Amino acid sequence: MEKKVYSKEGKELRNIVLEDAVFARKVSEGSIWHAIKNELANARQGTAKSKNRHEVRGSSCKPWRQKGTGRARAGSRRSPLWRGGGVVFGPRPRDYSYHLPRKIKRLAMKSLLSLRAADDECFKVLEDFSVESGKTRDLVSILEHFPTGGGTVLILDEDDEMTKRAGRNIKNLRFLTFNRLRAHDLFYGKSILVLESAAKKLGEFYGS
Structure with missing residues (x-):
């Protein structure tokens, strides 16, 4: 699957090839339901x-x-x-918590990524960036170039504390890393923004 990579200013830069086994597979609705139910039960x-x-x-x-x-x-x-x-x-x-089999959870994440990647309007791949200042206005100036209404999920390639600090005061913004996804956020997020390096690592992590 090919996707366009956007700059921080919202301009098209190049194309990136994503792993079909992760971003273009058949969606398993049952595994998604089980994954969301498990997360909500574990949070009670x-x-x-x-x-x-x-x-x-x-x-x-x-x-x-x-x-x-x-x-x-x-x-x-x-x-x-x-x-x-x-x-x-x-x-x-x-x-209320219970254990969900690893295979079902991985299948749910791949199904969710494929489901969201099929919609070019809500799924965007961004060039790698980091808000080293940790200031909210610097992150807002980047996100304003992309549709963020109703909830945004930003998938990072690593645990970037300064970027997360910048997004603490932004309403309906969730941060995920490529190896710690949440089914609830992926399913209900209106806009999924993935860093280019995170997209590659997702293909390696879930494609193996």
Whole structure:
């Protein structure tokens, strides 16, 4: 697959050949669904908790005698039937995370890259750059030449701390590196910008 490489000013520079096994393969919708579901499940805190009848505060004595009052039988003020009582089968702290097989995750990433690369409007390959100043305005001056409405994902070839610092205050901007992709960001991002060196490394990393 051939893609155009754009300069920081948004001008066409040259063409680059991308790995077909990564950027032009058949899309597996099932693996994408599993990858996104796995990421969302692993991100859940799982701290929701309600008190049962043994944990709520209140007297444990019998409210009234069993017979002769004309009222229904009651054994405790902490009963779930009473106001302020315990909760039946309420949420308890738990771990929602689970392991996704490596092959499914790799297939999902390749499918997502192929899905997004098929759209020339949202998928752009940029020449390598780094915002060494770490200033937001320097990064904004580059991104304004590309469509960024609704969320932008910038895929880097390495963990560039200064570029990430420059993008901290930019709304709906996500940074990914070629070997640590996130299915949720790739699927829902409106604009995918890939550095030229990162595009080559993606082909080597997922094509092998």
